[in-house]
Amino acid sequence: MTSKRRRAPEGGASDRVTDRIALRHLRAENVFELVHPPCARARADDIEEVRKMLDAGEIDIAEDELRWLLAGCGEFVEAHRLLGEIAMSEGDAALARGHFGYAFQIVTTALPKQGLPRPLPYCRKANRPFFEAGKGLVWALQQLGDTNLAAETVQQLLRLDPSDPLELRKMLDSGRPTAEGKNERQK
Numbered sequence: 001m002t003s004k005r006r007r008a009p010e011g012g013a014s015d016r017v018t019d020r021i022a023l024r025h026l027r028a029e030n031v032f033e034l035v036h037p038p039c040a041r042a043r044a045d046d047i048e049e050v051r052k053m054l055d056a057g058e059i060d061i062a063e064d065e066l067r068w069l070l071a072g073c074g075e076f077v078e079a080h081r082l083l084g085e086i087a088m089s090e091g092d093a094a095l096a097r098g099h100f101g102y103a104f105q106i107v108t109t110a111l112p113k114q115g116l117p118r119p120l121p122y123c124r125k126a127n128r129p130f131f132e133a134g135k136g137l138v139w140a141l142q143q144l145g146d147t148n149l150a151a152e153t154v155q156q157l158l159r160l161d162p163s164d165p166l167e168l169r170k171m172l173d174s175g176r177p178t179a180e181g182k183n184e185r186q187k
Contacts, residue, residue, distance in 0.1 A: 019075070020075055021075050021077065022037075023035065023111065031124065032119065033124045034077075034107060034110075036075075036077065037073065039073035039076065040075065043079075046065065046069055047078055047079065054086075062082075066079045070083075077133060078129040080099050080100070080102050081129045083099040084098075084100035084137075094144065096136060096143075097141060100133045100134070100139075101140075107130040108156065118159070119161055119163075121163070131157060131166060132166070134168075135157075135166045135171070137150075137153055138168060139171070141153065142171070150172065154169070154171070
């Protein structure tokens with residue numbers, strides 16, 4: 001499949017229209033931002049409905065909806081992250097690791113192998129699901145006793161956003177998530 005170039009709406013930014021997650025440089029701010037595939041952006045209203053289901057305690061229905069969303073958009077990072085959060089809330093570290101790990105892998109695979117885009121700040125809305133999935137992955141790895149991979153994951157995230165807004169260093173130092181740093185669904 002060939003991708004078409006187009007000028008992004010934010011001045012000076014460029015991105016590619018593909019069915020995969022991509023990256024764009026916002027030159028005016030000199031930061032990078034993830035560009036989620038069109039299938040994920042088209043499902044924004046559906047994800048809001050899932051959040052409402054979760055808030056109402058309709059976990060099974062939300063899981064079904066998330067799986068349905070992923071069937072039509074495999075690189076929907078936010079849907080993978082939310083499934084990881086559900087598994088985490090149920091104490092299933094292995095399942096949480098799978099969901100968070102897949103979301104994390106989708107993005108890291110899209111990043112250039114050399115010359116990491118820096119910064120890729122958490123404060124950009126499009127970047128948050130990736131960082132939150134990374135934090136969930138660290139939690140799951142710690143729960144499963146894989147502290148080396150947890151530390152590697154934290155280092156990858158800190159290279160992209162050294163400001164550490166999710167307090168990943170504290171998680172590593174304590175060996176568990178911080179109370180205030182617990183993954184929360186974005187409203």
